Amino acid sequence: MKAAAHPLARGQRPGLGQERAWHIFLWANTFGLGALFVVAIASLLWKGGAKATFLTWYPTPLSGAPGEQGMRVLLGLCFYGVLGWGVFRLWPGRARLSAGRQRHLQLALIALVVMAALAFNDHLPRFLLLMPKEGSAGGGVGPMLWNTVTAAVVSGLVTLPIGVGAALYLRYYARPSPILSALRVALDTLASLPSIVYGLFGFLIFVVQLRAGYSILAGALVLGLLNLPLVVSVSEESLASVPRALEEASLALGATTAQTIFRVSLPVAWNGILSALVLSTGRVFAESAPLIMTAGTTVSRVQAYAWDPSRGGATLAVHLWYVNNVGLSPDRAEVSAATAAVLVMLIALTNTLAERLRRR
Amino acid sequence: MSAEVSLLPVSSDPPHRRRSFGEPLARLVFTFAALLVLLSTLMVLGFLAQRGLIGLWAIGPAELLLGADWRPELGRFGGRPLLFGTAVSAALALLLGGAPAVLAAIYSVELAPAPARRAMERLMALAAAVPSVVYGWLALVHLVPAAAQVGGVLYGDGAPGGEGLAVSGVLLGLMIGPTVFLLSASAFAKVPKDLREASLALGASPLHGALYVVFPAAWRGVVGALLLGFARAAGETMAVQMVIGGARQLPLHLFTPTTTIATQLVADMQNARPGTLASDALYAMALVLLVFSALLVVFTRRLLLGGQK
Amino acid sequence: MGSVSKLRTVELTVRYGDKIGVADVSLEIPERQVLALIGPSGCGKSTFLRALNRMNDGAIGVEVAGRVELDGVDVYGGDVDPVLVRRRVGMVFQRPNPFPKSIYENVAYGLRIGGRQKRSVLNERVEHALGRAGLWDEVKDRLHTSGTDLSGGQQQRLCLARALAVEPEVILMDEPASALDPIATERLESLIKELGRSLTVVIVTHNLGQARRVSERTAFFYLGKLIEVAATSELFEHPQQRKTQAYLTGGFG
Numbered sequence: 001m002k003a004a005a006h007p008l009a010r011g012q013r014p015g016l017g018q019e020r021a022w023h024i025f026l027w028a029n030t031f032g033l034g035a036l037f038v039v040a041i042a043s044l045l046w047k048g049g050a051k052a053t054f055l056t057w058y059p060t061p062l063s064g065a066p067g068e069q070g071m072r073v074l075l076g077l078c079f080y081g082v083l084g085w086g087v088f089r090l091w092p093g094r095a096r097l098s099a100g101r102q103r104h105l106q107l108a109l110i111a112l113v114v115m116a117a118l119a120f121n122d123h124l125p126r127f128l129l130l131m132p133k134e135g136s137a138g139g140g141v142g143p144m145l146w147n148t149v150t151a152a153v154v155s156g157l158v159t160l161p162i163g164v165g166a167a168l169y170l171r172y173y174a175r176p177s178p179i180l181s182a183l184r185v186a187l188d189t190l191a192s193l194p195s196i197v198y199g200l201f202g203f204l205i206f207v208v209q210l211r212a213g214y215s216i217l218a219g220a221l222v223l224g225l226l227n228l229p230l231v232v233s234v235s236e237e238s239l240a241s242v243p244r245a246l247e248e249a250s251l252a253l254g255a256t257t258a259q260t261i262f263r264v265s266l267p268v269a270w271n272g273i274l275s276a277l278v279l280s281t282g283r284v285f286a287e288s289a290p291l292i293m294t295a296g297t298t299v300s301r302v303q304a305y306a307w308d309p310s311r312g313g314a315t316l317a318v319h320l321w322y323v324n325n326v327g328l329s330p331d332r333a334e335v336s337a338a339t340a341a342v343l344v345m346l347i348a349l350t351n352t353l354a355e356r357l358r359r360r
Numbered sequence: 361m362s363a364e365v366s367l368l369p370v371s372s373d374p375p376h377r378r379r380s381f382g383e384p385l386a387r388l389v390f391t392f393a394a395l396l397v398l399l400s401t402l403m404v405l406g407f408l409a410q411r412g413l414i415g416l417w418a419i420g421p422a423e424l425l426l427g428a429d430w431r432p433e434l435g436r437f438g439g440r441p442l443l444f445g446t447a448v449s450a451a452l453a454l455l456l457g458g459a460p461a462v463l464a465a466i467y468s469v470e471l472a473p474a475p476a477r478r479a480m481e482r483l484m485a486l487a488a489a490v491p492s493v494v495y496g497w498l499a500l501v502h503l504v505p506a507a508a509q510v511g512g513v514l515y516g517d518g519a520p521g522g523e524g525l526a527v528s529g530v531l532l533g534l535m536i537g538p539t540v541f542l543l544s545a546s547a548f549a550k551v552p553k554d555l556r557e558a559s560l561a562l563g564a565s566p567l568h569g570a571l572y573v574v575f576p577a578a579w580r581g582v583v584g585a586l587l588l589g590f591a592r593a594a595g596e597t598m599a600v601q602m603v604i605g606g607a608r609q610l611p612l613h614l615f616t617p618t619t620t621i622a623t624q625l626v627a628d629m630q631n632a633r634p635g636t637l638a639s640d641a642l643y644a645m646a647l648v649l650l651v652f653s654a655l656l657v658v659f660t661r662r663l664l665l666g667g668q669k
Numbered sequence: 670m671g672s673v674s675k676l677r678t679v680e681l682t683v684r685y686g687d688k689i690g691v692a693d694v695s696l697e698i699p700e701r702q703v704l705a706l707i708g709p710s711g712c713g714k715s716t717f718l719r720a721l722n723r724m725n726d727g728a729i730g731v732e733v734a735g736r737v738e739l740d741g742v743d744v745y746g747g748d749v750d751p752v753l754v755r756r757r758v759g760m761v762f763q764r765p766n767p768f769p770k771s772i773y774e775n776v777a778y779g780l781r782i783g784g785r786q787k788r789s790v791l792n793e794r795v796e797h798a799l800g801r802a803g804l805w806d807e808v809k810d811r812l813h814t815s816g817t818d819l820s821g822g823q824q825q826r827l828c829l830a831r832a833l834a835v836e837p838e839v840i841l842m843d844e845p846a847s848a849l850d851p852i853a854t855e856r857l858e859s860l861i862k863e864l865g866r867s868l869t870v871v872i873v874t875h876n877l878g879q880a881r882r883v884s885e886r887t888a889f890f891y892l893g894k895l896i897e898v899a900a901t902s903e904l905f906e907h908p909q910q911r912k913t914q915a916y917l918t919g920g921f922g
């Protein structure tokens with residue numbers, strides 16, 4: 001470059017060298033941090049994802065655990081559902097169709113997915129269906145997947161009504177009082193506790209005091225408690241974003257507060273509340289310490305796919321810890337990679353879903 | 361307003377009939393839900409405090425916090441190795457993960473092009489939600505062997521496995537990085553645009569404005585983000601358990617196996633008979649962790665982050 | 670009337686995406702004068718002003734075409750450093766926006782940009798700048814209290830002092846008095862007039878009286894276009910264009 005031709009030309013500002021150095025440093029730092037996570041997550045999905053989710057072309061043998069057939073159909077629905085949905089979203093011709101046509105297509109797709117799930121459920125990924133193996137290679141995570149679903153459903157059933165109820169109380173009924181400030185402090189405290197503390201609490205109550213042994217129910221209740229502050233604060237936020245004018249219009253028509261809540265506020269705030277539920281489901285997928293202390297680390301062969309939530313059992317995250325720290329299986333590297341990949345995929349799914357719900 | 365209301369069409373069934381018991385019932389149900397939240401918090405604190413205080417009383421705070429020997433099966437309850445491990449690994453995490461995350465946040469918010477910022481925020485939101493056992497496993501597979509080599513070079517035979525504070529610090533740094541990034545990015549984004557423009561108009565480069573205007577204006581949020589990160593690192597359990605070695609001793613250096621409060625809680629709790637001093641000592645330790653986190657987080661939220669409303 | 674043009678725009682057009690903010694404006698801004706920009710809300714005054722010192726550089730979707738010449742150099746030229754442009758062309762905003770720092774640090778901020786300075790030099794220049802902005806006597810005893818604790822009018826003069834401290838050749842002001850009470854406004858106006866003797870000032874205002882009081886020349890904008898520019902007394906007494914006439918008599922805006 002030539003010497004500065006005019007007084008405004010680049011490169012003659014004092015301190016420019018230092019500034020460039022800062023830029024490069026900050027850029028490298030940011031890029032490095034980002035790249036680290038991209039590489040970690042991508043390699044995880046690449047290595048473990050293939051193992052976990054590739055179809056088998058031959059029928060997977062049943063392991064003989066009761067309930068496995070139902071699990072296959074359920075998994076088939078999810079698997080082909082995600083596949084069909086993805087194809088539908090990515091198909092470029094979709095935008096040209098009318099809304100009615102799209103609806104018909106969606107219905108057809110759902111029918112197709114159900115049929116595929118029924119017809120091909122013997123050819124699903126082995127890993128997602130098989131029983132875990134303790135001493136030999138080739139185990140899967142079928143029961144863990146089912147336990148994870150059970151825990152998520154139960155804890156959602158606990159946390160949603162209580163959380164939303166408390167949020168409604170805070171938003172529409174609470175008057176400044178010692179109780180109210182105690183409630184705020186309580187929520188802050190709950191949000192601050194490390195998850196191991198919840199685990200100890202659950203252990204103390206369910207295992208020690210009630211002598212109920214390890215159970216998914218206990219784990220789910222503890223996780224429901226852990227998720228309460230999140231659900232309350234997100235619900236309260238989305239209730240606060242309901243336009244005041246809408247609510248006032250309803251009240252002015254003679255509706256009571258309760259009627260206004262059910263007919264106006266909740267329907268408007270519903271997406272935000274659902275996003276809280278989805279986020280807390282993500283946390284159920286991810287948590288390990290409280291579950292290890294309340295739901296145990298193993299699965300029983302007889303109750304592998306039972307409905308009964310009072311059975312004990314490991315979730316996916318707990319299983320990932322277990323195979324590395326306790327388990328004896330020789331292929332623990334592969335099992336871990338695949339389990340981690342499934343977990344990350346589930347988390348990515350809940351994250352995207354929550355984000356979408358919040359945007360709406 | 362009431363004059364307007366009378367002009368509006370009224371629905372066919374008169375409102376007072378629908379009103380009869382719905383309102384008090386709803387109020388009752390919602391109040392009950394709120395009380396349930398309060399009650400369960402009290403239960404968590406109450407039960408843990410009860411057992412914990414029994415342990416604390418029997419052992420004595422001086423021994424529990426300062427004693428150097430933690431062997432519950434022998435009746436030794438010196439918590440110093442646990443506290444030391446927790447504090448040092450969390451501090452290392454702040455240094456190795458927190459600081460880069462803050463710098464990355466200021467770069468993304470202030471200097472990077474908008475699409476890059478959005479991509480970074482998405483990525484960090486995902487990374488923050490990835491289960492801690494997944495990070496623990498990655499560290500176990502990739503970091504521990506690497507640390508074994510580094511430790512071997514530095515200390516020869518003194519660093520056999522690579523497990524210890526070094527790996528835990530890096531791991532925890534990676535785990536709190538995304539959270540610290542997201543929180544401090546939102547603190548930077550909250551700084552009014554006016555101030556950035558004022559700085560630019562004085563002939564300062566965007567970098568200068570970021571460092572000398574935006575950063576100081578957002579320091580509360582940044583400190584808050586770091587403190588929350590510290591609290592999270594101090595309470596992390598399973599991931600650390602996988603890489604710290606689980607040796608109940610004060611470490612000689614960063615590559616010696618040692619332990620933390622949270623790790624030791626899971627490790628010992630399953631073996632401790634309920635009602636014995638060994639079990640109560642663990643609850644006392646949990647109480648220490650609980651009080652520390654609650655104070656730190658509530659202080660941070662109330663004072664630094666301006667209350668979460 | 671001033672002799673040389675300090676700033677000159679040639680067919681300057683600014684777009685926000687598809688929307689046009691400033692259309693094809695060619696305007697001479699003479700040295701050591703106050704130029705007032707008037708026009709109804711949304712006519713592109715702020716957009717024009719911010720184009721002069723490349724304030725919109727980082728903004729997404731803002732496109733600038735045409736030229737802005739500072740002493741004959743196009744500030745949108747390919748090899749121009751926008752930071753250097755802004756160092757010579759300062760700006761005071763509509764809402765007072767002091768940094769959340771002490772009064773002293775607010776003024777010293779611009780002086781420290783180039784690197785470390787001697788304390789005594791810094792002190793002297795801070796005092797000088799505060800003096801030029803007419804604020805020295807009011808704040809000399811509390812230089813180290815926060816700039817945001819001042820009154821609105823004082824804050825705005827602090828912002829002026831801050832801008833003057835780096836000794837720009839041009840100062841752009843976007844409705845600097847719109848958040849001030851009448852007395853603070855009067856003080857600011859006399860300062861602006863004073864400044865007009867030593868440097869080039871471009872001021873956007875909605876207050877026609879203010880334009881009349883402080884400026885030597887006035888430009889009237891309408892729907893992004895420059896409709897008319899003339900000596901202030903000329904423009905106010907004998908507007909040449911019908912739109913100008915209508916605006917001045919309160920026909921719209």
Ligand SMILES: Nc1ncnc2c1ncn2[C@@H]1O[C@H](COP(=O)(O)OP(=O)(O)OP(=O)(O)O)[C@@H](O)[C@H]1O
Nearest residue numbers: 685688689690708709710711712713714715716717
């Ligand atoms: N960031 C932006 N994005 C899109 N359009 C914009 C943006 N800023 C301004 N505009 C549009 O450009 C036009 C000119 O705006 P500008 O702010 O320059 O007007 P103004 O004359 O300063 O108005 P006022 O007197 O109200 O300050 C307006 O129509 C406005 O809507």
Ligand SMILES: [Mg+2]
Nearest residue numbers: 714715716843
């Ligand atoms: Mg304007």
